Amino acid sequence: MTSGSTTRSAVASVGVSDRNASTVDTSTIVLGIETSCDETAAAVVMGGTDVLSSVVASQLDEHARFGGVVPEIASRAHLETLPQVVAEALERANIDVSRVDAVAATVGPGLVGALLVGVSAAKATALALDVPFVGVNHLEAHLYAALLDEPNARFPMLFVLVSGGHTLLVEMTGHDSYRVIGQTIDDAAGEAFDKVARFLGLSYPGGPAIDKAATRGKDTAIALPRAMLNDGLDVSFSGLKTAVINHVRANPHVSSDDVAASFQRAVVDVLVHKARRAASLIGANTIALGGGVAANSLLRSEMTKAGESDGIPVVLPSREMCTDNAAMIASAGWYRLRRGEVMGLDAGADPNLKLGAGQR
Numbered sequence: 021m022t023s024g025s026t027t028r029s030a031v032a033s034v035g036v037s038d039r040n041a042s043t044v045d046t047s048t049i050v051l052g053i054e055t056s057c058d059e060t061a062a063a064v065v066m067g068g069t070d071v072l073s074s075v076v077a078s079q080l081d082e083h084a085r086f087g088g089v090v091p092e093i094a095s096r097a098h099l100e101t102l103p104q105v106v107a108e109a110l111e112r113a114n115i116d117v118s119r120v121d122a123v124a125a126t127v128g129p130g131l132v133g134a135l136l137v138g139v140s141a142a143k144a145t146a147l148a149l150d151v152p153f154v155g156v157n158h159l160e161a162h163l164y165a166a167l168l169d170e171p172n173a174r175f176p177m178l179f180v181l182v183s184g185g186h187t188l189l190v191e192m193t194g195h196d197s198y199r200v201i202g203q204t205i206d207d208a209a210g211e212a213f214d215k216v217a218r219f220l221g222l223s224y225p226g227g228p229a230i231d232k233a234a235t236r237g238k239d240t241a242i243a244l245p246r247a248m249l250n251d252g253l254d255v256s257f258s259g260l261k262t263a264v265i266n267h268v269r270a271n272p273h274v275s276s277d278d279v280a281a282s283f284q285r286a287v288v289d290v291l292v293h294k295a296r297r298a299a300s301l302i303g304a305n306t307i308a309l310g311g312g313v314a315a316n317s318l319l320r321s322e323m324t325k326a327g328e329s330d331g332i333p334v335v336l337p338s339r340e341m342c343t344d345n346a347a348m349i350a351s352a353g354w355y356r357l358r359r360g361e362v363m364g365l366d367a368g369a370d371p372n373l374k375l376g377a378g379q380r
Contacts, residue, residue, distance in 0.1 A: 046067035046068075048067060049122075050065050051109070053125040053349065054349045057094065057130055058134075059076050060098050061077070062108070062346045063347035063349070068351050071168060074347040076105075079093070088214070089131070094134045109346070118149070121151055122151050124153075124357075125143075125155065127363075127367065128157065128369055128371055130371055132369055146365070153362060155367055161351070168351055174305035175305065177191075177304060177305065178295060178299045178304040180291065182210065183313060184312055186311065187313075191302045207257040207261060209255075210226075210311070213225075214226035216283050227315070231284065233276060234284045239281040242282035244267075246260075247259045249289075285318065295323065296326050299332055300330075306335055307333070309323060315339045324336070
C-alpha cells in the first residue's frame, strides 16, 4: 500500500541505534509519518509491505474555501493533529510503541513548514524510543504505493507518477535504483486538473470534480491539443489548459461536462501514449501508477487497456493509496533501513528535494 526515501548525501550512520541491515526482516516494524502538504498521516508497516494501520486526517475543508492549500494553515493543522493521528495508528495496529523498530518521515519535497512538523515529531519519537530515524523522499514513496498490493511486481518497471505537483516517468530497476526519463516541462497533470476545474466553477480539489463531470459529458465534443505527443518522453499541459479557457470564452454556452470530458481525455491520451513509448524503450516488465491523479477513473482504465494490448502488467494502487499517506512512507523507510540508510538527528527538511537525488 505505500513507501518512502531520502538523499544519500544526508544519510549518516550516526545518531540513535544504528541497525545492522541483516537484522531488518519481515518482522521489522516501521512507524511512518507524512506531513508534506495538507494531509496529516501516520501508519505502521511491518516487513515493508504488511500495512498494520494507516490513518489520514484530511485538511480539505480548511483549504477548500481558498481554492488551494494555504501553507500556514497546513502547518498549524499538522501541529494540532499529528499526536492524535500517531496514537490512533499505533492503536489500530494493536502494538505497543516499544515494538516500533524505526521511525520514518517525509523530509521533502513539500511545504517547508509542514515538513518540519513531521520531521521534528519523527526525530523526537526515534530519540525517545532509541531507534533509527529514516528520512524519506515523498516522490520515491509514491513509487511504492502500488507495490504494497503487488510486492512481487517485476523490474524493470516504468513508474508513472502523476500528482498535483509532479508528472514524472520513472525507470525503476530495483528498490534502490531509478531515474527520471520524462517529466512535465510546465504544469503537472494534477495542477492542470485543478486550474481547469476552478475555471469551470467546479469544486476543489479539481481532479475528482473533473472525473465526476466527465461521466456526464462527451469526450469528443471539443477538439483539444495533445502537445508534444510524438516528441520524446516529456509532456506539457499548459497549452491544453489555455486551449480550454480560450474555447470556453469563445463559446460561453458550451457544456461544462463536455469540456471536462474532452479535457480529461486529452490528458489521459498523452499520459498513456508517453507511458507506452517509455515502457517499450526501457523494456519494462511492469507499468505502475502513483500519485493523486492515479485515482482518475479514465487513466486507470486506459492504462490497463494499453498494458493488456502491449503484454505488460499494469499495477494500480488502491485509490486510498493514491493520495498522500504514511503507509508509503513507512514502506519506503523499511527498504532504506534494510540498506542501512538512516539519518542523524540533525537532519532537516528539503522542500525542493528531487527524485533520485543521491541514488546510485
